[in-house]
Amino acid sequence: MLLAHHARKNAVRETSRSGQLFVACVVVMLLLSVFSETWELASLEAEFLASDVTLEFLGSLGLRHWSLLELVLAGGGLAIILSTLATVGALVLRAMTPADRRRPDKIPI
Amino acid sequence: MEMDILSSGFLSALLVIVLIDLVLAGDNALVIGLVARHLPRDTQRKVIFWGTFAAVAVRAVMAIGVVWLLKIPGFLVLGGLALIWIARKLLDPQEGGGDHKVAAAQTLAGAIRTVVIADAVMGIDNVLAIGGAAHGSMLLIVLGLLISVPIIVWGSQLVIRLVERWPAVVLLGGAVLAWTAYGMLVQEPLLKPWLAAHPTAKPILVTVIFAIALAPWYSVHLQPKYRSLVVLLPGLLLWLLAFEAAEDIWHFEVDYLEANAMRDYAIQAARWFGWLPIALAYLAWRGRVTARAATAQR
Numbered sequence: 577m578l579l580a581h582h583a584r585k586n587a588v589r590e591t592s593r594s595g596q597l598f599v600a601c602v603v604v605m606l607l608l609s610v611f612s613e614t615w616e617l618a619s620l621e622a623e624f625l626a627s628d629v630t631l632e633f634l635g636s637l638g639l640r641h642w643s644l645l646e647l648v649l650a651g652g653g654l655a656i657i658l659s660t661l662a663t664v665g666a667l668v669l670r671a672m673t674p675a676d677r678r679r680p681d682k683i684p685i
Numbered sequence: 686m687e688m689d690i691l692s693s694g695f696l697s698a699l700l701v702i703v704l705i706d707l708v709l710a711g712d713n714a715l716v717i718g719l720v721a722r723h724l725p726r727d728t729q730r731k732v733i734f735w736g737t738f739a740a741v742a743v744r745a746v747m748a749i750g751v752v753w754l755l756k757i758p759g760f761l762v763l764g765g766l767a768l769i770w771i772a773r774k775l776l777d778p779q780e781g782g783g784d785h786k787v788a789a790a791q792t793l794a795g796a797i798r799t800v801v802i803a804d805a806v807m808g809i810d811n812v813l814a815i816g817g818a819a820h821g822s823m824l825l826i827v828l829g830l831l832i833s834v835p836i837i838v839w840g841s842q843l844v845i846r847l848v849e850r851w852p853a854v855v856l857l858g859g860a861v862l863a864w865t866a867y868g869m870l871v872q873e874p875l876l877k878p879w880l881a882a883h884p885t886a887k888p889i890l891v892t893v894i895f896a897i898a899l900a901p902w903y904s905v906h907l908q909p910k911y912r913s914l915v916v917l918l919p920g921l922l923l924w925l926l927a928f929e930a931a932e933d934i935w936h937f938e939v940d941y942l943e944a945n946a947m948r949d950y951a952i953q954a955a956r957w958f959g960w961l962p963i964a965l966a967y968l969a970w971r972g973r974v975t976a977r978a979a980t981a982q983r
Contacts, residue, residue: 589905595853596902603860603895610867610891614884644697644864648857 597659602651605639609647612639695825701818702829704854704861705811728793735793736800741834743804744812748826751816761873764813768866771810772898776859814862817869856902863898867891883929893922913971917964924960928952 591599642650675682724732754760811833819825848854871880871887880886896919904915 591852591856595851596856599853599856599860602857603899606860606864607888607891607895611888614888643693644861645693645700646697648700 594655594659598652598655601654601658602648605647605651605654606644609639609642612637695822698818698820698822698825699828701861701865702815702825703832704858705814705818705865706829706833724793724796728796731793732796732800735797737834739797739801740804741830743801744833745830747805747809747812748815748830751812752819752821752823752826755816755821755869758875759873761817761869762876764817765866765869765873767810768814768817768862768869769894769898771814772859772862772866773901775855775862776899776901814865817865820868820872859898859902860895863894866898867894870894879930879933883932886926886929889922889926889929893919893926896922913968916967920964920967921960924963925956928956 639647751764755764815826815829815833819829867890870876870890880890900915900919904912907914
């Protein structure tokens, strides 16, 4: 039983950040697929939910009809998008942050 | 229930079974090796052959038994709860130890007996999970067994290397086990009509399952002062779920938009704020226990 657990006594701590992001995105997609069933029902009953753009978009995806394979792939896609956004965001932030005045390669502006 | 083998539902169920086999079916070869390690070389070969045969036979018998058992009302709930526990155990960090403690056998009969008993005990989780993931499809159960056989025979080293290279496989396996447990619970014939009548129960249930099964994972990312959330979050969700269940028993209005009597308002107040004193009492008790442990350590 649970060789994987014995082989990796502390998989939780040793998994890379990108691996954890991928599994977290898969879990989020799994949760969304169950929540979308309730949202679809709720948006039929309440006008204020139907007018909400985010819920309407999520409802239109019909996530509850997606199979696990599709949800895992979508989780992978979401993880790639999030890590790309984080990388680009970090680069933009670095570019926006003024360089140290004392640095020799500082261009005087 | 039989599915089209090219449908995404079938491929998804197969993916789940492969993942379950990878994280749960790998250690039989290890046990066979450990049991046979002190025997003469030709007896070792016999133990490996008969041990593997017995492992596969025990697994096949248990798979047939589980498919039959899952048709009994209420058994899907038990199976689902067992899978939540298995997922949690898979992710729970184990400090030190954790190695298989298997005594080396001295005779062929003793070795085969140990292998059969070990496989019967170690294979329960795997067979139960495959039974839940197969949704009653005999083809998927047979495929699950066929995939687990090479893992039993040659796979322990492969599984160890795979998990060491990509530890995320263990996390994904835990998440998939939690998802399978949710699927088993909502497929339970005793719960189906109730879940259909309470649309909010399913999201609460799935969140509770993931909160409990994945607690060892997210708790390591929480600062010690926030670790109580590991208990409080599932507790709060179970509190909300209990009100959904109590609505049917005591016939009160659980939807706050439709509450129109003093009793309904009181129940709404209890539903949304009643958990606060319990949570505060838990935090106080936890604080006291932590302080006592810190004092004892000093």
